[in-house]
Amino acid sequence: MTEVTDTQSTGAKHADPSRSSEQDLRALFGQSLAVFAAFEGPEHRIRSSNPAFSAVLGVPGAAVGSPLAESLPGSAGRELIAALDRVQRTGEPETGRDVRIVLGEGAHAREAYFDFGYEPRRDAGGAVTGVRLIGVETTQIKHAQRLTAEQRALLEQIARQAPLAEVLDGMARCIEDLAPQEVSVSVLLADPDGRHLRHGAAPSLPDFYNEAIDGIATGEGVGSCGTAAHRREPVIVTDIGTDPFWDDFRGLAERAGVAACWSTPILARDGSLLGTFAMYHRVPRTPQESDLALARLFADTASLAIERHHIEQAKAAAEAHAEAARVELAEAMRAEQKLRAEAEQRAAAAAELAARMRTAAAAQAATPHPERCQLGGADGCTAPAEIKVADSWGDAAWGCSAHVEEAIFNVRSAFIAGEEHGGLAAYLDR
Template sequence: MTAVPGRRPAAAEPAIAGQRADEDLRALFGRSIAVFASLTGPAHVVETANPAFFAAIGEERARTGVALAELMPELSGQGFIALLDEVYRTGEPYTGHDVRVVLGTDPHAREAFFDFTYEPRRDANGAVSGIRVIGVETTQVKHAQRLMAEHRGLLEQIARQAPLTEVLDGMARCIENLAPQEVIVSVLLADPDGRHLRHGAAPSLPDFYNQAIDGIATGEGVGSCGTAAYRREPVIVTDIATDPFWDDFRELADRAGLAACWSTPILARDGGLLGTFAMYHRTPRVPQDTDLALAGVFADTAALAIERHHIEQEKAAAEARAKAAHDELARAVQAEQQLRAEAEQRAAAAAELADRMRAAAAAQATTPHPEHCQLGGRAGCTEPAEIKIADSWGDAAWGCTAHVEEALINVRSVFIASEELGGLAAYLNR
């Protein structure tokens, strides 16, 4: 058959039409955030793709004419090449939602999520000649959903008054899981005077490091955290090995394998210092917007947890003070009652003594005795002698009421004697 000048062979026209369709699709998706790639043959050679596709897999791999398994070898172990083989073999399209894929290899691997479709391409005879990949990366949506879920969980912990260490430890692990690149989180708590920082939570830092920085001072140039606490503003150290803020801690950080540290002060609603929130990295790094956003969100969450903890502490202390005051009042009332009872007993005893003295005076009034009190000492006493007293040695004397009472109180073993009852018998039978 002779070809007509100016026209392509009929068999070639469908193929050309297919290429034009792919070019149109690439143009359609060219400025879109949706990823698009056209793969050819059973080897799934990348024939064409839009910028979003290459941005997703890494600009350093922006090549065409290469089999997808060669361009992205990590996909083979995750089942995606096998899925392409199945679509190519059966001609049935495949759609996935929120499918997890690890792009790249260590240390540059990243977790991503996609909604995508594998759509078979057919030639003029209806046979599958390739596959079109169309999808949208949902990584940010997925991470946002996880972030909101984790954040909601932390707020619920705070609301039910979970221990502060439990909340902060959970928050640190949450951020370490959410961050797109490896990050180590630490929370330090400010002393009441704001001059020192104490360990709060750092589940992924070694114990020797946490112990060493527990109690560091707040001040200009005291690492990232001490400086952030002193300045009341974020401090970003991208390379610990060269930053002067870390002169006193550089060897410690090197032992812990830390190369960068971004610290954000945790502030109360009144501006007071509550602590610091730090993100460490194993390699020197400049923070991205997502890193700073995570730090801001969780620094505020930490502030809420710490303030709630302080409120509960103050409440418990107030309750303890109230209980102590109540107990002290109860003890005072009990002591007052006891003193009152003792006073009443002493008053009763004094009244009984007075009655006995009056009775003795009346009984001895008719008994011959000295006219004046014999108990006045060298100064003498001119009061009439009314009562006779004696002691265990057999000494006896007469005295006035006042001196008799004084003798009974101050002289050992003195008692009121009654001549009618034979002296000591009067005391024994009182």
């Protein structure tokens, strides 16, 4: 069956975060109950007990008058009965701190811890007739201490910017150790567009299972996690074998040996999706309020780790972009300096050429031209030199108007042959 109550989703969206956290802690670590029982004789027959003794230790009220060993057999009551034996024998009171007792059997077995006080009961003559037991279960206190220590360690990892995979893996293992029943924890991370979920951590699930669900879409009816991510609220599937959300994944779940999956979305402070946090069980199971509180607490821790990771990623990307821009600017400045140097070289060469041209022009102006035409060839010409002509090879000559016209015509048409012997020089040497 799939259960998502309005109170779960409303509380996640509108409750004061500090108050919600306090409520979760109360659900996880409510007040421990005091137990009382009076025993008679060396067999420690139960004379009387309060309801908490029967409820916590699993000793039915009908067991009054029977030896404690019959009601609490095996290793569960061994240390307790040994302490009762000592007090019965010596008449000296005792105390026991964090006495470990395994209650129940098989899948229902749980580890419990108690602080016990043992007082001898005496008759009118002072002889010990039995033992009075007063105790307080300290299991929740020990779990609270472990939870506090584990969360502090996780927060320290986040603060020192440990890799996200390391933080999530440690968190998953912590929950698997803290949970009273066997559980496998999975954390999936949302893609930036929120449409797919990627593997984050799942130390106790088979590799083939993690690979198969890596990249699953978010959407209604896509298992527990895909649906929780789509709805932005917890999705509790108590029996994978019959739940329609798991129609496409039922065979995979059977291979992995999981029969129940409770998924909680991991949300950022602005409500955007960061991922999902899931608790898998080997048998169909309905969560207790303490289970849901544990899921909410660690979903909040995961949110902090993932948001910190995203911030560091954005910071690294910005630094990389800034470095790339700095390198590009440096390259542009080097190119600009090179172009400026080349331009300065060209300007200097142009200035030198202009100076040489001015010098050559001055030299030409200072040289008087001949009185007679130089273009008459071997026969010579006695006409006055009136016009100066030059060609592209730098050769120049003075001539009369008739020979200048003839030179221009012939040099342009017949005597442009080669740089070795052409142009005006060829005309002059004809």
